[in-house]
Amino acid sequence: MDDNIPDQAQAGQMPASIGKVTLQGLARELGLSTATISLALRDSPMVAEATRLKVQEVARARGYVANRGAAALRTARTNIVALGLHDIVNPSFTELLAAVEDALTAAGKTVLLGVSQEDVARQTRTLGTLAEYRPDAFLVSPAAYSTIADLKALASTGIAVVQVTREIEGSGFDFAGSDDVTGVALGVAHLVALGHTRIGMLGGFGAISTGRKRLAGYKAGLAAAGLTFDPTLVMEGPGLREEGRRQLARLLALEEPPTAAVSFNDLSAFGALMELQAAGLTVGRDFSLVGYDDIGEAKVWHPGLTSVHTFIPEYGRAAADLALKRIADPSRPVERVEMPPKLVVRATTAPPVPVKRRPL
Amino acid sequence: MDDNIPDQAQAGQMPASIGKVTLQGLARELGLSTATISLALRDSPMVAEATRLKVQEVARARGYVANRGAAALRTARTNIVALGLHDIVNPSFTELLAAVEDALTAAGKTVLLGVSQEDVARQTRTLGTLAEYRPDAFLVSPAAYSTIADLKALASTGIAVVQVTREIEGSGFDFAGSDDVTGVALGVAHLVALGHTRIGMLGGFGAISTGRKRLAGYKAGLAAAGLTFDPTLVMEGPGLREEGRRQLARLLALEEPPTAAVSFNDLSAFGALMELQAAGLTVGRDFSLVGYDDIGEAKVWHPGLTSVHTFIPEYGRAAADLALKRIADPSRPVERVEMPPKLVVRATTAPPVPVKRRPL
DNA sequence: TCGTTCATGTTAAACGATTTAACGGCAACG
DNA sequence: CGTTGCCGTTAAATCGTTTAACATGAACGA
Numbered sequence: 001m002d003d004n005i006p007d008q009a010q011a012g013q014m015p016a017s018i019g020k021v022t023l024q025g026l027a028r029e030l031g032l033s034t035a036t037i038s039l040a041l042r043d044s045p046m047v048a049e050a051t052r053l054k055v056q057e058v059a060r061a062r063g064y065v066a067n068r069g070a071a072a073l074r075t076a077r078t079n080i081v082a083l084g085l086h087d088i089v090n091p092s093f094t095e096l097l098a099a100v101e102d103a104l105t106a107a108g109k110t111v112l113l114g115v116s117q118e119d120v121a122r123q124t125r126t127l128g129t130l131a132e133y134r135p136d137a138f139l140v141s142p143a144a145y146s147t148i149a150d151l152k153a154l155a156s157t158g159i160a161v162v163q164v165t166r167e168i169e170g171s172g173f174d175f176a177g178s179d180d181v182t183g184v185a186l187g188v189a190h191l192v193a194l195g196h197t198r199i200g201m202l203g204g205f206g207a208i209s210t211g212r213k214r215l216a217g218y219k220a221g222l223a224a225a226g227l228t229f230d231p232t233l234v235m236e237g238p239g240l241r242e243e244g245r246r247q248l249a250r251l252l253a254l255e256e257p258p259t260a261a262v263s264f265n266d267l268s269a270f271g272a273l274m275e276l277q278a279a280g281l282t283v284g285r286d287f288s289l290v291g292y293d294d295i296g297e298a299k300v301w302h303p304g305l306t307s308v309h310t311f312i313p314e315y316g317r318a319a320a321d322l323a324l325k326r327i328a329d330p331s332r333p334v335e336r337v338e339m340p341p342k343l344v345v346r347a348t349t350a351p352p353v354p355v356k357r358r359p360l
Numbered sequence: 361m362d363d364n365i366p367d368q369a370q371a372g373q374m375p376a377s378i379g380k381v382t383l384q385g386l387a388r389e390l391g392l393s394t395a396t397i398s399l400a401l402r403d404s405p406m407v408a409e410a411t412r413l414k415v416q417e418v419a420r421a422r423g424y425v426a427n428r429g430a431a432a433l434r435t436a437r438t439n440i441v442a443l444g445l446h447d448i449v450n451p452s453f454t455e456l457l458a459a460v461e462d463a464l465t466a467a468g469k470t471v472l473l474g475v476s477q478e479d480v481a482r483q484t485r486t487l488g489t490l491a492e493y494r495p496d497a498f499l500v501s502p503a504a505y506s507t508i509a510d511l512k513a514l515a516s517t518g519i520a521v522v523q524v525t526r527e528i529e530g531s532g533f534d535f536a537g538s539d540d541v542t543g544v545a546l547g548v549a550h551l552v553a554l555g556h557t558r559i560g561m562l563g564g565f566g567a568i569s570t571g572r573k574r575l576a577g578y579k580a581g582l583a584a585a586g587l588t589f590d591p592t593l594v595m596e597g598p599g600l601r602e603e604g605r606r607q608l609a610r611l612l613a614l615e616e617p618p619t620a621a622v623s624f625n626d627l628s629a630f631g632a633l634m635e636l637q638a639a640g641l642t643v644g645r646d647f648s649l650v651g652y653d654d655i656g657e658a659k660v661w662h663p664g665l666t667s668v669h670t671f672i673p674e675y676g677r678a679a680a681d682l683a684l685k686r687i688a689d690p691s692r693p694v695e696r697v698e699m700p701p702k703l704v705v706r707a708t709t710a711p712p713v714p715v716k717r718r719p720l
Numbered sequence: 721t722c723g724t725t726c727a728t729g730t731t732a733a734a735c736g737a738t739t740t741a742a743c744g745g746c747a748a749c750g
Numbered sequence: 751c752g753t754t755g756c757c758g759t760t761a762a763a764t765c766g767t768t769t770a771a772c773a774t775g776a777a778c779g780a
Contacts, residue, residue, distance in 0.1 A: 020518075022766055033730050038768060048728060065517055068492040069429040069438065070766035073735045078429065080493075083473075088461070089454050089656070098449050101475050110489055113443075113471045115461050129470055132428040133440075157425055158380075241660040274662040296449070300601040302634040382736055393760045398738060408758060430736035433765040 021064045030058055041066070072134065081109045081323055082135035084127050086116045086143040086166070090239070092265060092293045092312055093141070096165060099316030100139060107324055109136070116143040124150065131157055137323040141165045144207040160326040164319035166209045174326060176319035176337040178310035180213035181220055183341035187262040187290035187308050188221025190343055195351045196260040196288060200233040202247045202272055204264035214264050214292065221262075239264045244271025252279060259352040260288035266295050266307055273301070273348070288349040304346030311339045381424045390418055401426070432494065441469045441683055442495035444487050446476045446503040446526070450599070452625060452653045452672055453501070456525060459676030460499060467684055469496070476503040484510065491517055497683040501525045504567040520686040524679035526569045534686060536679035536697040538670035540573035541580055543701035547622040547650035547668050548581025550703055555711045556620040556648060560593040562607045562632055564624035571596075574624055574652065581622075599624045604631025612639060619712040620648035626655050626667055633661070633708070648709040664706030671699045 023034040030037070032055070040047045040055035041064075047055075072078040081104050087093050101111050114130050116123030123143045127150075130138070137160035142150065148171045155161045155173070163175040191199050201218045204211035219229050232254065235247035244267060251257055252275075263269040269291035276283045283289055284303050291298055291307030298305040318337040326332065383394040390397070392415070400407045400415035401424075407415075432438040441464050447453050461471050474490050476483030483503045487510075490498070497520035502510065508531045515521045515533070523535040551559050561578045564571035575594065582589050592614065595607035604627060611617055612635075623629040629651035636643045643649055644663050651658055651667030658665040678697040685692060 023768095024766075034767075035731080035769075036729060038766095039729095042768095046728070051728080063516060065488075066492050067433075067494060067766050069432050069494060070735090071768070072429050073427075073433060073737090073766080074768045076735080080472075088448075089451070089458050091449070091451065091454075094449050094451075094454050098475065101448070101473060105474070105486065105489075110493065111473045112440075113461060113473045114465070115458065126465065128425075129465070132426050133470065134427060134429060156423060241657065245660065271660060274660060278662045297601065300605065300631060300634060302638045383738095384736075394737075395739080395761080396759060399759090402738095406758070411758080427736055430765090431738070433736080433767090434738045436765075 021059075021062045022067070026055065026059055026062065026064060029062075030055060076134075078134050078136055079109050080112050080133055080135040081320075082112045082114065082127070082130040082133070082138045084114045084116060084123065084130065084138060084140040084142075086118045086123070086141050088113075088115055090265075090267065091295050091297060092267075093165075095295055095312045096141075096316045099313035100164070100320050103317040103320035104323075107320070109324075118143045120145050120150065124153075127154055131159065135159060136327045137162060139164055139319055139323050142168055142208075144205060158330075160323060160330060162319055162323045162326060164316065169209060172334055174322040174335050176315045176322055177210075177339070178312075178315060178341050179338040180210055180310075180341075181217040183308045183310060184214045184217025184262055184292065185221035185224065186217075186341060186343045187292065188218060189224065190290060190306070190345065190349060191260045191262065191288055192221070192225040192227070194260075194288065194349060196258075197227060198230075198233070198256065198258040198260075199227070200251045200258035200261035201235065202244050202251075202261055202263035202268040203234050203236045204239050204268075205236060211264065218262060233258055233261075239268050241267050241271035241274070244268030245275040246271075248272035248275040249279075252281075260290075260349070262290045263292055266291040266293050266298050266305065268292075269305055269307070269348075270297070270301070273305070283348045284350045286353060288352070290343075290349060294344050298344075299346065303348055306346045306349040307344055308341045309344050310341045315339045381419075381422045382427070386415065386419055386422065386424060389422070390415060436494075438494050438496055439469050440472050440493055440495040441680075442472045442474065442487070442490040442493070442498045444474045444476060444483065444490065444498060444500040444502075446478045446483070446501050448473075448475055450625075450627065451655050451657060452627075453525075455655055455672045456501075456676045459673035460524070460680050463677040463680035464683075467680070469684075478503045480505050480510065484513075487514055491519065495519060496687045497522060499524055499679055499683050502528055502568075504565060518690075520683060520690060522679055522683045522686060524676065529569060532694055534682040534695050536675045536682055537570075537699070538672075538675060538701050539698040540570055540670075540701075541577040543668045543670060544574045544577025544622055544652065545581035545584065546577075546701060546703045547652065548578060549584065550650060550666070550705065550709060551620045551622065551648055552581070552585040552587070554620075554648065554709060556618075557587060557712075558590075558593070558616065558618040558620075559587070560611045560618035560621035561595065562604050562611075562621055562623035562628040563594050563596045564599050565596060571624065578622060593618055593621075599628050601627050601631035601634070604628030605635040606631075608632035608635040609639075612641075620650075620709070622650045623652055626651040626653050626658050626665065629665055629667070629708075630657070630661070633665070643708045644710045646713060648712070650703075650709060654704050658704075659706065663708055666706045666709040667704055668701045669704045670701045675699045 023037045026037050027034045036047055037055055040052045088097055104111055112130055112133055114126035116126055120143050138154050139162050141164050148168055151161055151171050161173045163173050165177045167175045206212055222229050237243040269289055272289055273283055276287055281287050291305045294307035294309035298307045383397045386397050387394045396407055397415055400412040464471055472490055472493055474486035476486055480503050498514050499522050501524050506528055508528055511521055511531050521533045523533050525537045527535045566572055579589050597603040629649055632649055633643055636647055641647050651665045654667035654669035658667045
């Protein structure tokens, strides 16, 4: 075997032609046309077995690396999927990103990443730049306050658009996410079944679809149990640890604090757990808490967090599938995938303590 | 203003030419050559002010979106930076990814993402695919067991290669990360100063550079304090919450358990905190624990985790810078950026309890 | 023997941008 | 009035690949 892995130092002194192996180069060397080389490398039946093997062997030996940009120019297919996420540090989105990346690469697509950081202006810039690479599809979790027009602007270039996790209602694009209304209602029902009647919510934002749906789920859960909705028990803010901690502190400071709470996501719940501990309360006894999403971290906690499992990797894969299907057939009917969530009971929920916790 | 945001339903019935605005189209419409359009759009001084404005206006009106693939073919510069990470769910890598993405997009680059999932074979496939898009640079955190040859294979195509967080010693590529030997030693020194003499390590793996360096830092810290190294106090495994929890359980089960421990990363430490709590021990009193990296989550914990801050976003930006600099000048001398870490003392460390915790 | 078919290859034209030498027009200059 | 110089613009080549249309023989059936 010859050593075709040049050292960086060596590379500096080498003659000239490194990394410049093209179809034309191979064609010249083999005395064939570029067409034949191209077909041979892609295992076309139009080229004879012997030639194909020869071509592939020489290509490997010369270290040929196809130039997909050039190919894309000709075929109008890049095999790139642009991922526009509003955030990637939040673990639920990290899990989503991982699942989507996995599903897409398995299907031969490559991921071009853009992060909006929950800022519509930045999102516009970022998605615009991504569009210049002509991805076959956009997979988007829109930033808060995004409008239908923001997504339409993408689609106007003829690129497939799929929404994941979050959606812009009425935008008419494919969507994959969890059925949040049902999901949060599930958490409320669990608390109600344990005997809680005063249940708070560590909430998200009304500016994003998940915030609205999860709040709706909270209300639906209360209504189903015949409990009245008390707006003072609902906190609003970003679904972060710090915020969850603050929100729980505020709930506890109420004149008539709740005995339990559901939350917008697990991160809020983790923060709340910290606050409970800091306040000297024991979760699963003095206070009950239900998380949302059931990310990997939830079951590692002590005590284990009762949470609503939303199958993030599953709907991430579903979103990838939707994108692939729309690339294959741009005129297919719009499809929505809403995964039904499942309550996972662990140790942060228990019947309310009847007496002492009530100031009044 | 005219409404150039076509509805998806509308798009179906529209004549024909949507999203197909090219330089040539604009040229025809304006009665100019493509050369002029190209120059005008890039604000070249060679084109008259009036023409430039006219061109830019029409381009905007027609919704022109440049095709970077085509441009790249001509200029041999894609403005893509390929990011090859071994993992993206671990929050420390998430923080890194976020910082790198931010720095690169600020510099006009776009991120093409590949994840190896700590699997060399998958890494080879993934990086190979990324290479087909001809990124201007590769930013890589190599999977465990990667060899120099794995990176050299990339560089042989003439693409800049920069290592981040992890490195392959002797590979001769740029690197940005933290000075882990100093870092962990800092943690050990802190515990020693508090009076601990029996200090364990919740460890990583020897198959990755950070695992080796952090272990070396542990040993260096002990040596500096005149303490002897006891291999039974060192645990090995992936730096995950579950694993940290298991490792701490094993440490506690020793005949002569340590009174404190440093860890490979914060995740291990968080897991260990869970285990301590589950074991009925109070961290910061019965046991002292020092994390590593000081990710955002560390300060939200209750009690706050004492940890060694490694400036992940900073060295992420440094890595991005190294890539940009090497793109600009491929023959510049190899550069290594090793950020000095800083100990952040919070509430998980305290002097050892002198008596009862010793079985013997 | 003479079309036909078949198996393999080749030619040449895209794809959409960038780049550079050359060009036409015009004002100024001698 | 011819020449020079400048300015704005253009023609044409180029990047690396794919693909429709065409060429070349050999084999085959009649």
